[in-house]
Amino acid sequence: MLTEKTGGIKSLLFGGLVTFLRICLFKVIATGPIPEHIAFIMDGNRRYAKKHNFAEGSGHKAGYSSLVSMLGHCYELGVKYVTVYAFSIDNFKRRPDIVKFLMDLMLEKIELLLGEEGLVNQYGLRIYFIGNLKLLSEPVRAAVEKVMKATENNKRAVLLVCMPYTSTDEIVHAVKQSCENKRREIQTPVATKLANGASEGVEVMMELRKLANINLVDVEKHMYMGVAPDPDILIRSSGETRLSNFLLWQTANCPLYSPAALWPELDIRHLVWAVLNFQRSYPYLEKKKQKKISE
Amino acid sequence: MAFSKVMWLPYSYISRIANLVLQRLWHNMHLILNTYYLVVGIACVLESYLISSGLWKEYKAFNSSKVKYLAIVVDSEEAYLTSRIVKLVSWLEALGVKHICLYDAEGVMKKSKEAIVEKLNKVTILEGAAEKDKLVSQNSMTLEFASFSDGKEAVAKAANLLLGTYMKLAELGGDQEEKIFTEPYMAEALKATGCNVIEPDLMLVYGPVRCHHGFPAWRIRYTEIVHMGSLAEMKYGSLIKVIYEFTMVRQNYGK
Numbered sequence: 133m134l135t136e137k138t139g140g141i142k143s144l145l146f147g148g149l150v151t152f153l154r155i156c157l158f159k160v161i162a163t164g165p166i167p168e169h170i171a172f173i174m175d176g177n178r179r180y181a182k183k184h185n186f187a188e189g190s191g192h193k194a195g196y197s198s199l200v201s202m203l204g205h206c207y208e209l210g211v212k213y214v215t216v217y218a219f220s221i222d223n224f225k226r227r228p229d230i231v232k233f234l235m236d237l238m239l240e241k242i243e244l245l246l247g248e249e250g251l252v253n254q255y256g257l258r259i260y261f262i263g264n265l266k267l268l269s270e271p272v273r274a275a276v277e278k279v280m281k282a283t284e285n286n287k288r289a290v291l292l293v294c295m296p297y298t299s300t301d302e303i304v305h306a307v308k309q310s311c312e313n314k315r316r317e318i319q320t321p322v323a324t325k326l327a328n329g330a331s332e333g334v335e336v337m338m339e340l341r342k343l344a345n346i347n348l349v350d351v352e353k354h355m356y357m358g359v360a361p362d363p364d365i366l367i368r369s370s371g372e373t374r375l376s377n378f379l380l381w382q383t384a385n386c387p388l389y390s391p392a393a394l395w396p397e398l399d400i401r402h403l404v405w406a407v408l409n410f411q412r413s414y415p416y417l418e419k420k421k422q423k424k425i426s427e
Numbered sequence: 428m429a430f431s432k433v434m435w436l437p438y439s440y441i442s443r444i445a446n447l448v449l450q451r452l453w454h455n456m457h458l459i460l461n462t463y464y465l466v467v468g469i470a471c472v473l474e475s476y477l478i479s480s481g482l483w484k485e486y487k488a489f490n491s492s493k494v495k496y497l498a499i500v501v502d503s504e505e506a507y508l509t510s511r512i513v514k515l516v517s518w519l520e521a522l523g524v525k526h527i528c529l530y531d532a533e534g535v536m537k538k539s540k541e542a543i544v545e546k547l548n549k550v551t552i553l554e555g556a557a558e559k560d561k562l563v564s565q566n567s568m569t570l571e572f573a574s575f576s577d578g579k580e581a582v583a584k585a586a587n588l589l590l591g592t593y594m595k596l597a598e599l600g601g602d603q604e605e606k607i608f609t610e611p612y613m614a615e616a617l618k619a620t621g622c623n624v625i626e627p628d629l630m631l632v633y634g635p636v637r638c639h640h641g642f643p644a645w646r647i648r649y650t651e652i653v654h655m656g657s658l659a660e661m662k663y664g665s666l667i668k669v670i671y672e673f674t675m676v677r678q679n680y681g682k
Binding site: 159160161163164298299300301303304305307308310311314315318345346347348350351352373374375376377380381383384385386387388389408409411412413416417 | 449450452453456457460461532578579580582583585586587589590593594597605608609610613635636637638639640641644645647648649650651652653
């Protein structure tokens with residue numbers, strides 16, 4: 133009994149020491165510029181399960197724990213926006229039982245986020261679910277809408293969960309919204325002209341030509357990710373060097389970092405390494421940003 | 428009042444000292460990081476020499492035909508180094524890579540495309556849309572020149588094309604207009620604006636940072652992106668290593 137108590141006290145002290153050291157480390161790093169927005173591609177959960185001879189689902193569960201601790205580190209460091217690639221539209225091609233398992237897992241974890249001990253309360257998180265939400269099943273979609281509504285007044289930090297998402301789908305959606313908007317803009321003056329007796333055909337076409345000009349700004353304002361600034365760092369775990377249809381539009385000048393560790397193995401040292409490299413490239417990245425603003 | 432003033436003085440000294448200590452520690456951290464990169468840089472130079480001289484047998488034989496389409500992204504400030512670009516393209520030709528897209532955000536290479544092609548043998552400039560399979564079956568070398576206007580701005584132009592079709596279908600009635608907003612239609616609209624939509628298998632980034640500098644988003648969904656460092660310090664051995672390692676990659680595509 134006594135050894136149990138001393139064992140408990142020892143681990144408490146050790147935990148306290150680790151937290152203290154982590155806070156000191158973050159204070160040192162925060163002397164330099166801290167990225168405002170970090171994006172993660174959480175790759176390697178299945179490989180992790182295979183590596184440790186676990187059932188396939190355990191990899192994703194370990195991945196969720198890793199996500200929670202990584203989010204905690206990011207918000208502690210002072211990062212305001214964190215985006216995670218939770219589910220790609222391509223992932224629907226997986227076995228139906230795996231897709232169902234992932235959706236059920238996400239439903240369970242979404243509910244947890246709002247709980248007393250959840251991240252939302254700890255960090256004052258506003259949560260966005262980014263992607264083609266119409267592709268989600270009804271219970272998941274309802275849970276997602278509930279979380280977005282419940283956190284809409286939080287201002288301290290933001291979590292963007294991309295599910296189900298692909299960049300190409302986002303671009304098509306933005307183009308569609310721009311076209312629908314333009315149609316509404318065009319139809320009012322044209323309808324008025326027609327009502328005033330203007331002949332159809334030539335006049336209508338001329339009117340269309342004058343107004344029908346979608347600009348880049350129109351497309352950009354309808355992107356799903358328009359609720360956050362472009363990411364400052366993109367981290368993809370498990371050493372893969374491609375973006376897999378994630379944030380292709382938003383990462384023009386965003387350093388891409390591909391640590392070899394699988395997602396459940398990713399920890400504070402990978403985050404620290406990515407941020408230190410960001411600080412090293414900061415003068416160059418700032419110059420690019422200023423150039424883009426002045427154009 | 429006097430008491431709080433007295434307490435504030437040591438506090439401000441302590442906080443100033445603490446800030447100085449933090450800054451010193453931060454500078455030390457970055458000094459260690461820079462030293463690490465210096466050592467890595469030296470190791471890369473040695474490795475590149477061993478590979479290009481043929482002493483490293485592992486890199487001697489590989490099948491570069493797996494690199495069907497290669498993108499070279501150059502930081503616009505380095506894109507003025509035309510002689511380096513010509514050298515890089517001739518290295519790639521020697522390694523058997525036949526179809527290359529040269530991209531820089533500001534279009535510096537696009538403006539000097541004649542000057543670049545002039546210094547190379549039997550290279551065709553690829554303009555407009557092309558089919559990857561048809562291109563790959565050709566034996567002659569092709570060079571595509573792209574810039575920022577082929578990326579986001581091309582999407583805006585394609586949006587205008589789709590808008591035209593959308594408005595026409597809307598006038599006909601029957602709710603057919605929604606059906607044109609799909610990825611295949613978008614790809615066709617991009618091709619119709621004169622853009623190439625071929626997806627490179629591999630992208631080599633020459634510049635200070637590993638980022639794609641705004642390369643057309645539609646084309647890099649599954650492109651492997653590798654950072655090669657500065658164009659001014661490019662090495663043949665590093666190029667061989669990257670292409671060799673690419674030929675060993677296996678992709679899951681989300682499944």
